Amino acid sequence: SLKWQNQSAVQESWSGEISNKDQKEQAAGQVSEMVKNGDVIGVGSGSTSYLALKAIAARVQKEGLDISAIPTSHEASLNCATLGLKTTDLMNSRPDWGFDGADEVDTDNRLIKGRGGAMFAEKLVMASSPKTYILVDGSKFVSRLGEKFALPIELDPRALHLVETKLKDMMKAKLKLRMAKGKDGPVITESGNLILDMTLEETVDNDLENRLRSIPGVIETGLFIGYPVEILTV
Numbered sequence: 001s002l003k004w005q006n007q008s009a010v011q012e013s014w015s016g017e018i019s020n021k022d023q024k025e026q027a028a029g030q031v032s033e034m035v036k037n038g039d040v041i042g043v044g045s046g047s048t049s050y051l052a053l054k055a056i057a058a059r060v061q062k063e064g065l066d067i068s069a070i071p072t073s074h075e076a077s078l079n080c081a082t083l084g085l086k087t088t089d090l091m092n093s094r095p096d097w098g099f100d101g102a103d104e105v106d107t108d109n110r111l112i113k114g115r116g117g118a119m120f121a122e123k124l125v126m127a128s129s130p131k132t133y134i135l136v137d138g139s140k141f142v143s144r145l146g147e148k149f150a151l152p153i154e155l156d157p158r159a160l161h162l163v164e165t166k167l168k169d170m171m172k173a174k175l176k177l178r179m180a181k182g183k184d185g186p187v188i189t190e191s192g193n194l195i196l197d198m199t200l201e202e203t204v205d206n207d208l209e210n211r212l213r214s215i216p217g218v219i220e221t222g223l224f225i226g227y228p229v230e231i232l233t234v
C-alpha cells in the first residue's frame with residue numbers, strides 16, 4: 001500500500017462536499033457487506049461510490065481480503081490508489097459484480113447517470129457485470145426520468161453541429177453544452193468528447209437510447225435501462 005494514503009489530498013477534497021452523506025454512508029455500508037475474498041469488483045464514480053469504496057477498503061484491510069477493483073474513471077482509479085486497493089481493467093478481468101451511484105432512479109429501476117461525465121466507462125463496466133448495486137440516497141428517486149436532471153449525451157466534438165441539429169429535429173430538444181467549472185471552456189470527457197445535457201420533457205420510452213445512438217457521433221448516453229441492477233438505499 002502507498003505511504004501517502006492517509007494524508008492524501010483526495011480524502012481532503014471529498015470531505016464536507018458530499019450531499020446527504022449519512023444516507024449515502026448507510027448504502028455504502030450495505031454494499032461493503034457483499035464483498036467476498038477473491039472478488040473482482042466494478043467501481044463506479046461519484047461521491048456515493050467513493051464512500052462505498054472507503055467502507056470496502058476498511059473491510060479489506062481489517063479482514064486481509066484479496067480483491068481487485070475495475071475503476072470507471074480516473075477519479076475512481078485515484079480513489080482506489082488512495083485507499084490501497086489493487087486495480088485491474090476490462091481487458092484483463094471481468095467483474096464478479098459492481099457498484100455505482102445514480103442521478104435519478106425511476107419506479108422501474110431505470111437510471112439517469114453521468115452528472116460526473118463518466119457514463120461511457122460506467123456503462124462498459126455495468127454491461128460487463130452480472131450484477132450492479134446502485135447506491136442511492138432518497139433524493140435520487142423520481143416518478144419520471146428527467147424530472148430533476150437533464151440527460152447527458154457524450155459525443156465526438158466533430159459531431160457537435162450534426163448531433164445538435166438531429167436532436168432538435170427528432171425531439172425538439174433543449175440542449176446545453178456542458179461547460180467546465182468557471183466556464184472557461186467545455187467539459188472534455190476522459191475519452192476526449194463533449195457532453196450535451198438534454199432536457200427531457202416527456203416520459204422516456206425504452207427505445208429512446210437506440211434512437212439517440214443511431215445519430216453518428218453519439219458515443220454514449222446517460223440512460224441506463226435493462227441492466228441487472230439492484231437498488232440499495234436506506
Ligand code: 5RP
Pocket residue numbers: 044045046047048049100101102103112113114115116117118119122
Ligand atoms: C457519475 C455518475 C454518478 O454515479 C452520479 O452522478 C451520482 O453521483 P453522487 O454519488 O456523487 O451523487 O453517474 O458519472
